[in-house]
Amino acid sequence: MDIRSLRYFIAVYEERSLSAAAKRCFVAQPSISTSIAQLEDDLDAKLFVRHSKGVSPTDNGTQLYPHACKMVGDLSAMRNLFVDSPTPLSLSISLTPFLSGSLISQVIKTMLNKIPGLTLNLVDESESADLRFTCGRYTTEEDIFYPLWEDDYVVAMPLDHWLTDFASISIKQIDKQPFISRTPCDILESWNYLMQKQGLTTDIRAQVKTEEYALDLVAAGLGISLIPEHSSRGRNDLCLRPLNDVKLKRVVGLAHRKEQSFPAHLINTILTAKQQLKINKSVIEPKLA
Amino acid sequence: MDIRSLRYFIAVYEERSLSAAAKRCFVAQPSISTSIAQLEDDLDAKLFVRHSKGVSPTDNGTQLYPHACKMVGDLSAMRNLFVDSPTPLSLSISLTPFLSGSLISQVIKTMLNKIPGLTLNLVDESESADLRFTCGRYTTEEDIFYPLWEDDYVVAMPLDHWLTDFASISIKQIDKQPFISRTPCDILESWNYLMQKQGLTTDIRAQVKTEEYALDLVAAGLGISLIPEHSSRGRNDLCLRPLNDVKLKRVVGLAHRKEQSFPAHLINTILTAKQQLKINKSVIEPKLA
DNA sequence: CTAGTGGTCTAGTTTTTACCTATAGCTTGT
DNA sequence: ACAAGCTATAGGTAAAAACTAGACCACTAG
Numbered sequence: 284m285d286i287r288s289l290r291y292f293i294a295v296y297e298e299r300s301l302s303a304a305a306k307r308c309f310v311a312q313p314s315i316s317t318s319i320a321q322l323e324d325d326l327d328a329k330l331f332v333r334h335s336k337g338v339s340p341t342d343n344g345t346q347l348y349p350h351a352c353k354m355v356g357d358l359s360a361m362r363n364l365f366v367d368s369p370t371p372l373s374l375s376i377s378l379t380p381f382l383s384g385s386l387i388s389q390v391i392k393t394m395l396n397k398i399p400g401l402t403l404n405l406v407d408e409s410e411s412a413d414l415r416f417t418c419g420r421y422t423t424e425e426d427i428f429y430p431l432w433e434d435d436y437v438v439a440m441p442l443d444h445w446l447t448d449f450a451s452i453s454i455k456q457i458d459k460q461p462f463i464s465r466t467p468c469d470i471l472e473s474w475n476y477l478m479q480k481q482g483l484t485t486d487i488r489a490q491v492k493t494e495e496y497a498l499d500l501v502a503a504g505l506g507i508s509l510i511p512e513h514s515s516r517g518r519n520d521l522c523l524r525p526l527n528d529v530k531l532k533r534v535v536g537l538a539h540r541k542e543q544s545f546p547a548h549l550i551n552t553i554l555t556a557k558q559q560l561k562i563n564k565s566v567i568e569p570k571l572a
Numbered sequence: 573m574d575i576r577s578l579r580y581f582i583a584v585y586e587e588r589s590l591s592a593a594a595k596r597c598f599v600a601q602p603s604i605s606t607s608i609a610q611l612e613d614d615l616d617a618k619l620f621v622r623h624s625k626g627v628s629p630t631d632n633g634t635q636l637y638p639h640a641c642k643m644v645g646d647l648s649a650m651r652n653l654f655v656d657s658p659t660p661l662s663l664s665i666s667l668t669p670f671l672s673g674s675l676i677s678q679v680i681k682t683m684l685n686k687i688p689g690l691t692l693n694l695v696d697e698s699e700s701a702d703l704r705f706t707c708g709r710y711t712t713e714e715d716i717f718y719p720l721w722e723d724d725y726v727v728a729m730p731l732d733h734w735l736t737d738f739a740s741i742s743i744k745q746i747d748k749q750p751f752i753s754r755t756p757c758d759i760l761e762s763w764n765y766l767m768q769k770q771g772l773t774t775d776i777r778a779q780v781k782t783e784e785y786a787l788d789l790v791a792a793g794l795g796i797s798l799i800p801e802h803s804s805r806g807r808n809d810l811c812l813r814p815l816n817d818v819k820l821k822r823v824v825g826l827a828h829r830k831e832q833s834f835p836a837h838l839i840n841t842i843l844t845a846k847q848q849l850k851i852n853k854s855v856i857e858p859k860l861a
Numbered sequence: 862c863t864a865g866t867g868g869t870c871t872a873g874t875t876t877t878t879a880c881c882t883a884t885a886g887c888t889t890g891t
Numbered sequence: 892a893c894a895a896g897c898t899a900t901a902g903g904t905a906a907a908a909a910c911t912a913g914a915c916c917a918c919t920a921g
Contacts, residue, residue, distance in 0.1 A: 366616065
């Protein structure tokens with residue numbers, strides 16, 4: 284019976300779903316599941332009935348909800364007992380769907396942990412926001428950019444492709460291969476230049492707009508493609524291999540306009556979040572010759 | 573900033589001492605120390621000033637105290653939201669000072685954890701109480717006794733004693749040794765009988781009333797003595813050795829009068845507490861021949 | 862002045878808890 | 892029947908909290 288359980292409870296109650304609550308709390312779904320089960324055990328009362336499309340609160344759950352809200356509210360009020368200016372810092376951050384959700388979660392989680400009273404509003408990249416997750420290449424002189432991690436471009440191919448026999452792949456092996464091209468792509472020009480320089484060509488079978496669609500086509504066997512590594516996580520229907528003679532990458536981070544200023548501890552938090560990031564590489568990098 | 577920290581804070585505030593709070597919360601003192609430090613860090617405010625005879629609350633600490641109490645109170649109120657009969661179970665338990673504090677702590681801790689809303693009143697053995705920690709030998713037909721652990725009698729001797737060379741000791745080696753006798757002692761008769769049977773004697777140098785005093789005399793080099801193992805924990809100024817040809821022990825547990833009845837889950841909790849006990853033997857038991 | 866005592870803090874280790882991934886089982890909609 | 896979406900469980904890993912041992916300080920008594 285701790286505060287964390289109550290926070291999760293509130294999220295579940297409001298979302299009417301464990302999975303949605305998990306997303307909102309930036310944790311995995313089983314954490315919510317066990318935490319709610321434990322709370323039900325402590326209180327000796329079922330709080331939700333589970334069904335196929337989520338959960339609905341029982342009478343007990345409905346009764347508990349306002350108490351839980353008050354509790355959590357009181358606790359965060361206590362935080363601010365000794366701060367002179369309450370400064371209820373509120374930020375909007377825009378996300379692009381093709382960036383690694385796992386890494387972005389980690390960053391947002393440390394921000395929420397380290398900055399008491401921070402409320403975040405996550406919006407789509409189309410909307411304007413105080414901060415945005417983006418690639419270094421998409422920032423201008425008007426921006427300040429805090430790099431967070433690097434995303435290597437790797438070759439994505441169907442599971443049964445003959446190139447899977449190689450632990451890493453040379454750009455020459457891609458010559459004349461069926462290829463899924465993707466625009467916009469921030470390394471398209473570099474890629475084309477590299478191919479031309481070596482007199483190589485690809486057999487472009489499809490031209491798509493999003494990484495996810497490109498991955499679907501690769502999995503379907505239409506060809507191979509070049510995709511940032513972290514975008515293709517969690518798919519076991521295709522195979523990734525690093526390039527061994529060229530290294531293409533993008534730098535992902537947080538950017539904001541130069542004019543905009545933020546409290547120093549926010550910036551510090553971004554930097555420490557970078558330190559603490561746990562990056563699970565799914566492919567083993569070859570040593571560049 | 574969780575509830576546990578606030579509980580510790582309340583204990584420290586009321587006791588004006590970290591060590592006293594630790595005793596009250598049944599944890600070791602460094603746990604309180606780090607927890608308070610962490611709370612001060614979270615709130616960004618010193619809560620206590622430390623000095624040589626404990627701590628005193630700062631203005632911030634005094635200000636926080638009522639909030640903390642309310643918080644903890646509200647939370648335990650929430651526990652009882654869905655229980656029909658509030659049953660604020662309140663028990664008194666009497667302790668005898670010579671039983672192992674560490675093991676008793678463990679039992680009490682699991683009782684407080686498993687039985688929500690339980691309040692315990694620990695009193696001295698001279699006072700009457702609902703339950704008492706005692707040895708099986710001291711219970712009568714009028715009692716119900718729940719055994720919790722066994723306490724082996726071991727030989728206590730000064731660190732430089734020649735018997736320390738033996739990993740375990742035979743009763744015959746004790747013949748004619750300087751000995752500290754202790755009364756009352758629940759195995760005194762068995763001991764005397766065993767010695768007589770083998771025609772052995774001891775050279776009784778002192779006759780004392782408490783185990784602690786006996787241990788002090790042993791440490792001072794006046795002689796050796798026979799002491800329940802768990803009573804001599806945490807003393808590094810003497811040396812313990814098990815007996816290898818006779819096994820003397822006492823059974824420690826909780827007793828209450830037959831007339832008195834308790835809710836079933838209390839009894840269950842006592843039994844699970846017994847299961848979960850972690851008994852660190854300080855001497856290695858020999859296999860009895 | 863020195864040794865002993867009582868109290869807090871630090872370091873290193875172990876235990877416990879929380880979390881994640883993977884996967885199973887269930888229900889619903891196609 | 893199958894795929895999709897949701898929750899529950901199992902097993903392993905990482906973080907948090909606990910304990911032990913010992914350092915350090917201030918006070919007290921001899």
